Amino acid sequence: MMNSYSMTQLAASVASAIGAEAPNKSAAPIPAVEHLVENTFGGKADRVLIYNPDCIGLWFWQKYTEMFLPVQYHTQLTVPVATVMPSVTPVCFGTMYTGAMPAVHGIQSYTKPVIKIDSLFDSLTRSGKKVALAAVEGSSMALIFQERNIDYFLLPYDNDVTEKALELIKDDQYDVIVVYNQEYDDMIHDFTPEAPGAMEAARHHIRDFGRLADAVDEYWTKHDTLLVWASDHGNHVDWDGHGNHGEYREEDINVVHFYGAIPHRD
Numbered sequence: 001m002m003n004s005y006s007m008t009q010l011a012a013s014v015a016s017a018i019g020a021e022a023p024n025k026s027a028a029p030i031p032a033v034e035h036l037v038e039n040t041f042g043g044k045a046d047r048v049l050i051y052n053p054d055c056i057g058l059w060f061w062q063k064y065t066e067m068f069l070p071v072q073y074h075t076q077l078t079v080p081v082a083t084v085m086p087s088v089t090p091v092c093f094g095t096m097y098t099g100a101m102p103a104v105h106g107i108q109s110y111t112k113p114v115i116k117i118d119s120l121f122d123s124l125t126r127s128g129k130k131v132a133l134a135a136v137e138g139s140s141m142a143l144i145f146q147e148r149n150i151d152y153f154l155l156p157y158d159n160d161v162t163e164k165a166l167e168l169i170k171d172d173q174y175d176v177i178v179v180y181n182q183e184y185d186d187m188i189h190d191f192t193p194e195a196p197g198a199m200e201a202a203r204h205h206i207r208d209f210g211r212l213a214d215a216v217d218e219y220w221t222k223h224d225t226l227l228v229w230a231s232d233h234g235n236h237v238d239w240d241g242h243g244n245h246g247e248y249r250e251e252d253i254n255v256v257h258f259y260g261a262i263p264h265r266d
């Protein structure tokens with residue numbers, strides 16, 4: 001069975017959380033996220049940190065729940081989400097950040113053109129929010145949302161991206177920071193979704209979300225922060241024994257997102 005919440009709902013959920021306009025083609029926000037923000041802050045968040053680990057599906061969390069302790073520790077809301085077809089990276093992130101189906105945002109296969117329709121990066125900027133995108137250079141996230149009025153930090157690999165994001169949190173100059181990491185996706189294609197290297201990569205993503213959340217706790221004490229863990233799609237073992245994704249099957253379509261509301265302390 002496919003999850004009932006859709007990937008088209010994240011953009012509006014995040015926009016609503018920080019009191020910004022949603023992208024103009026996006027679906028409605030997830031009510032539970034709005035309740036979390038309202039109940040925790042008594043209003044809106046003034047900071048958002050989104051961590052995008054590529055390729056971690058719902059099944060992986062179901063099977064290795066214990067491994068996610070650093071994520072669960074910093075979040076209060078667990079949201080099952082169905083991604084879109086074909087379940088490949090640029091298509092799914094295209095939908096995550098426009099709130100629109102692939103036929104509307106225009107990427108319907110594994111290609112990485114710049115998306116022309118309204119995105120969360122545009123609507124946040126229109127609403128006066130300062131946005132940073134830290135991603136691995138050449139990745140979908142580095143390419144498909146170019147030409148926006150945001151600051152791009154495109155770096156060789158995950159560690160560089162995470163270190164930059166930690167620095168950005170410490171400097172506290174951005175309202176919204178989006179962080180994209182890809183090691184797990186790389187590993188499942190090279191090996192299998194549960195090969196030792198892939199398991200290690202998943203642990204890295206979970207650890208790094210914990211590091212980013214700890215930095216928010218340490219440096220954003222004056223802010224009400226929404227933390228988001230949002231993967232783009234899942235994966236399955238293909239006929240050739242390697243991990244793959246892109247199909248309409250539960251392992252690829254079902255993902256799980258986590259939301260945390262961290263109130264200011266100062």
Ligand SMILES: [Zn+2]
Nearest residue numbers: 054055089232
């Ligand atoms: Zn992906």
